[in-house]
Amino acid sequence: MTVRVLVVEDEALAAEAHAEYTRRVPGFEVAGVARSAGEAVRQLNGDPGIDLILLDLHLPDGHGLGLLQRLRAAGHLCDVIAVTSARDSEVVRRAVAQGVVLYLLKPFSFATFRTKLEQYAAYRARLGEGSTEVVQDDVDQLMGTLRSRGSSADLPKGMSAESLRQVTEALRTASGSLSATQVAETIGASRVTARRYLEHLARDGLVDRAQRYGGTGRPEVEYTWRR
Structure with a gap:
């Protein structure tokens, strides 16, 4: 049924x-x-x-x-x-x-x-x-x-529940948006790793993505927890 x-x-x-x-x-x-x-x-x-x-x-x-x-x-x-x-x-x-x-x-x-x-x-x-x-x-x-x-096996391959929790907490407690570089510095991981978790949260509709302009070089993507 x-x-x-x-x-x-x-x-x-x-x-x-x-x-x-x-x-x-x-x-x-x-x-x-x-x-x-x-x-x-x-x-x-x-x-x-x-x-x-x-x-x-x-x-x-x-x-x-x-x-x-x-x-x-x-x-x-x-x-x-x-x-x-x-x-x-x-x-x-x-x-x-x-x-x-x-x-x-x-x-x-x-x-x-x-x-x-x-x-x-x-x-x-x-x-x-x-x-x-x-x-x-x-x-x-x-x-x-x-x-x-459930277990961390429920997450995409190579991702851990603890790292996802750390990235989530960094965004939830931030006063504004964070880039992958800033999140990486907060949790002590590489920028590539942080970005993977951030994109996972964005795909689940829990995080907003936007381009951050300013300074030199390519614009960064910034992430904001949906409150």
Whole structure:
């Protein structure tokens, strides 16, 4: 059975990327894209057949967990995967307490995204197997399908999760745009290495690229984290 997905993401490029990623995973289809909490509520009220929400936690009209609380109170029981850059442990704890089945941290590759959706699909398939009654081993196996972890193997060959984290942190904490040279100096890597990670983030819609003019020589590309 096809899983119908609502993408809730306020950033246009990220929303498009997440929707396109979803379409590329067999067994999933995009039921809609919402750019705010209010729009998400309207779409869910108008389409009771949505199975899964990919939920950004930073929305222009409220926190994603506030939206989730409203949905649960209104009787919407669709599953939720948090797709967010929020790394605060208290936010993670609250997300789990409110029934978020998986937590996907930005930035991520398509391979990581696909792995999460495949984990969720395996969970749904196992949930629908057999009788309505379960024993302890059934429950353990069911929950285990949601707890398997991805690895740095999900990233393009030659890239590591730790280096990606360092590049991401350098951009997120910068007061403005950074060039590949500046990022390389910050993380202690070569310019070529830094640029590879920056381009990876740009392809995922998490970073803006622009030409930096001034001085002599060819203009540099500057990168800005999409806030």
